[in-house]
Amino acid sequence: MSGDPDAALPDDLDHADELLEKAEALMRRHKGSADADVLDDLPVLTDIVEVEDAAGDEGDGKPVDEMQMVERLIALDARLARAIEDWMETELPQIVAREVATVGERIREQALAHLRATLLPRxxxxxxxxxxPEADEGRDGG
Structure with a gap:
């Protein structure tokens, strides 16, 4: 998985694109109703709010907040993609190896059973x- 990043996980990238599109749509909706919803100005728990910022002009903070949200979403998307790729590189080979060993054992058991049923009598x-040799001639002649 550490080879070509363009070939890695197209479904996950599509999902990330959909998530970003939904976030952008949400931000566009809230931008249109900025005056109607005072709750949009509440800080996120991770934000540090200075007293001067709380009393500042509401219109100045909106574009910065949207840009911060987009940056956070992009960073989250990158972290998720890295976490998925790391998991695929470490965990998936172990899972595949166990399954291949299980299938190999099952094939060996089936082949042995088939050998006993068909080849052993012959x-x-x-x-x-x-x-x-006399018993064999008696069977061929009869």
Whole structure:
């Protein structure tokens, strides 16, 4: 997975694009109703709010908040993509190896059972014919 980043996880990238589109649509909706909704100005728990900022002009902070949200979403998307890629590089090979070993064991057991059912009687017959050629002639003549 550490090879070509363009070939890695197209479904996950599509999902990330959809998430970003939804976030942008949400920001556009809230931008249109900025005067109607006073709750949009509430700080996120991770934001440090200075007393001067709380009393400042509401119109000045909106574009910065949207840009910060977009930057956070982009950073989150990158972290998610890295986490998924790291997981795929470490965990997936172990899962595949276990499954291949399980399938290999099952194939070996089935082949052995088939060998016992089909080849063993024929080999027994050949061995009997070598040990007792007269019994074999009696079977061919009858």
């Amino acid at each position: 080999l027994s017959q050949d061995i009997s014919a070598l040990l007792d």
